[in-house]
Amino acid sequence: LFAAAALTALAAPAVFAADLEGRVLKIGTDATYPPMETVDESTGQIVGFDVDVMNAICEKVNCVPNFVNTAWDGIFAALQQGEFDLVISGVSITPEREENMDFSEPYIIVSQAILLQVDNADMTLDDFKAGGQKLAAQTGTTNAQLAEELVGRENVSLYDNFSAAILALQNADVQGVIIDGTSASAYEQEFAGELAVGITGLQSDPLGIVFQEGDATVDAINEGLAAIQADGTMDALVAKYWGT
Ligand code: ARG
Structure with a gap:
């Protein structure tokens, strides 16, 4: 990642x-x-x-x-x-x-990743692009920027911080969270069996x-x-x- x-x-x-x-x-x-x-x-x-x-x-x-x-x-x-x-x-x-x-x-160099609910772990970018599913990120981040590029602004939900975005994913208010891979793996561990890194191979960012x-x-x-x-x-x- x-x-x-x-x-x-x-x-x-x-x-x-x-x-x-x-x-x-x-x-x-x-x-x-x-x-x-x-x-x-x-x-x-x-x-x-x-x-x-x-x-x-x-x-x-x-x-x-x-x-x-x-x-x-x-x-x-x-x-x-x-x-x-x-x-x-x-x-x-x-x-x-x-x-x-x-x-x-x-x-460090991180590549961005999308966290999904384990039950929807086979979702793709096309599913988000098709509409009706929301991809979340923290406002003002490179993740938010990439989200809009990948699935279109209308399919993106922005939150003040990633804690709120993750909570929204757990509550199924959104269907994915795009985040640096370094944090995606931490959340995957913290919420094992509930959330999983589902989409990888996205843009890399140097920190x-x-x-x-x-x-x-x-x-x-x-x-x-x-x-x-x-x-x-x-x-x-x-x-x-x-x-x-
Ligand atoms: N790497 C991303 C950016 O710079 C997200 C950083 C978010 N950091 C944080 N502490 N919330 O835009």
């Missing part, structure tokens, strides 16, 4: 120049997105792959991540207004977003860490990212979450 291996070939810098000198980084994230970022119900902490990645990077380049849970809607506006130092939230690197923000190098345009912090974070890719930390995190 995704490919991280190709990214690990990047060479680590021979000399470690980047040092953020213990800087606290305020990090915006929409923690409704397993397994990338969610709120652990027992501790109230934000946890997930993106959190582990940022912690590992900060260990390399000497920063202190401070995660702030925020709605996806407005997350980039808040970043641009300086409310956050960076956003990590399973964000796809796209030409439109690159117009007014800067991205790190990609830290990146997002900064205000012109913020040099991205250079240090890129060095930290290259270091965790070179020393096996990234592979270990991918294995922790997706068991590959």
